[in-house]
Structure formats: C-alpha cells, structure tokens
Amino acid sequence: MPSDTRKQRVVLETSRHTISGEVVLPLEGLKTRLSDLLNAEGLSFVSIIDAEIVPLEGGDAVRRDFVAVALEHVQIAYESA
Numbered sequence: 272m273p274s275d276t277r278k279q280r281v282v283l284e285t286s287r288h289t290i291s292g293e294v295v296l297p298l299e300g301l302k303t304r305l306s307d308l309l310n311a312e313g314l315s316f317v318s319i320i321d322a323e324i325v326p327l328e329g330g331d332a333v334r335r336d337f338v339a340v341a342l343e344h345v346q347i348a349y350e351s352a
Contacts, residue, residue: 274298281305283317283340284347290340291351292322305350309342316341317348 278293294317297303308317316339325332 278320279305280351281319282347282349282351283319283345285340285344286346287327289325289327290319290322290338291325292319292338294319305348309345309348314342317345 275298276295277298279296281292281294283290294305294308296305296308302308302311308314319338319340320336322335322338323332324335324338
C-alpha cells in the first residue's frame with residue numbers, strides 16, 4: 272500500500288447483508304473520509320478488502336480478500352474501530 276494512503280475499517284449494510292472490512296483512503300488532503308468515497312462522482316462500487324459478509328437472515332459469515340459492493344445497495348455505511 273502506498274505511504275500516502277491509509278486503510279479505514281468500515282461497515283456497509285444492505286437489505287440482505289452486513290459487510291465489514293477495509294477501504295483505502297488518502298492519508299491527507301481531499302477525499303480522506305468514507306463519506307467522500309461514497310459521494311465520489313462516477314463511482315458505482317465500493318472496494319472492500321479483508322471483508323466479512325454476514326447474512327441478516329442468519330447463516331454463517333463468509334470471509335473474502337476482496338469484494339466490490341454496488342453503491343445502489345448500500346443503505347447504511349459507517350467507520351468502525
């Protein structure tokens with residue numbers, strides 16, 4: 272990972288899943304917040320690394336090294352510790 276970026280733990284909730292993992296954001300300057308990423312012009316997907324996907328209706332969590340989550344399905348998004 273370049274030294275001018277940082278990983279931020281996030282949680283994205285859709286109507287069917289809770290997806291937690293990390294997004295890569297700039298270390299400083301513009302677009303350093305999750306809200307900046309979610310509102311970026313022309314962005315259709317959010318790239319999540321080291322992801323855990325938990326079905327809301329029950330079932331086992333699934334881990335993936337990478338997932339792309341369609342922004343149109345994200346209902347709630349927040350930074351996690």
